[in-house]
Amino acid sequence: MFFFFYLNMSSAYRCPENSHYEFCGSACPLTCMGLGAHLNCTLPCVETCACDPGFVLSGSKCVHSAQCGCSYNGRYVPAGEAFWADDACQRLCRCSTEGGSLECQDGGCGAGQHCQVVNGIRGCYHVSQSTCMALGDPHYYTFDGKYFDFQGNCMYQLVGVCVSDPGLVPFDVLVQNDFRGSRAVTFTKLLEIKVYNISIVIDREYSSQW
CATH class of the missing domain: 2.10.25.10 (Laminin)
Structure with missing residues (x-):
């Protein structure tokens, strides 16, 4: 069989x-x-x-x-991608989002930035860094080390990019506060992160991404 x-x-x-x-x-x-x-x-x-x-x-x-993207010195550049064409970050080139058209312009790193290669990518990276923090109901520590409490109960921007810079990735971190038993005290109810056309929402009951 x-x-x-x-x-x-x-x-x-x-x-x-x-x-x-x-x-x-x-x-x-x-x-x-x-x-x-x-x-x-x-x-x-x-x-x-x-x-x-x-x-x-x-x-x-x-x-x-x-x-299709662009070609630069034998290297293929995908549509919409930008890169530094020299070792000193003085000339920034970008392939158009429609593809086929490569545009270059004189640039340079901003104040507090240094041209270097990180994880194989040449770019303008900040020489120093700082941290902000939000905790409790709610307490805030700013990038410059200041501390304050804020009890508002609406949606607020916690941190984000406020300048137009091709070397920075635009992003926003939003928080929504809610009353905590008393109208004089609030706590963080919801956190939303927006980056790379993705919105990540985290709240006290569940988290989701879309």
Whole structure:
């Protein structure tokens, strides 16, 4: 007696957006960096996720061919990404969000910043740092070491970026206070962090992210 089993290998692959499973796909896929390299590919086919027609590989994502990034000295730069083009952080370049257009301008680090490489990324990093803190019902310690109590019961900005600087990642930390038995005393009911187009909300009952 013989038994035959059929295994759908495509179900084992979870392909990214704008791509599909191929049992015998090209080992030299279309990429933004080398749009014609696949034509001369001599490698055997591989089991892979291939980009859909009209899309090409940009890093680990399949993007529309018109949204490919830029090229700078043989280096591929994804659309929307900015980088320092020199070792002294004097020239900042950015690939347009639509892709294909590289714009550079003279820049430089701001006061209290130093040009250096951190985790493989060259940028302007602050020479010193400070910490702010909120605790209790509620007590605040500011970045410059000041201490005060504040018993307001609305939504307030605890910390955030207040200047437009391409070297800084915009973010906001908001807190909502609520009365604590007495209208003269409040406590922190909710905390919301906004960064990279993500909102993380934490309150006294549950936490969620979307």
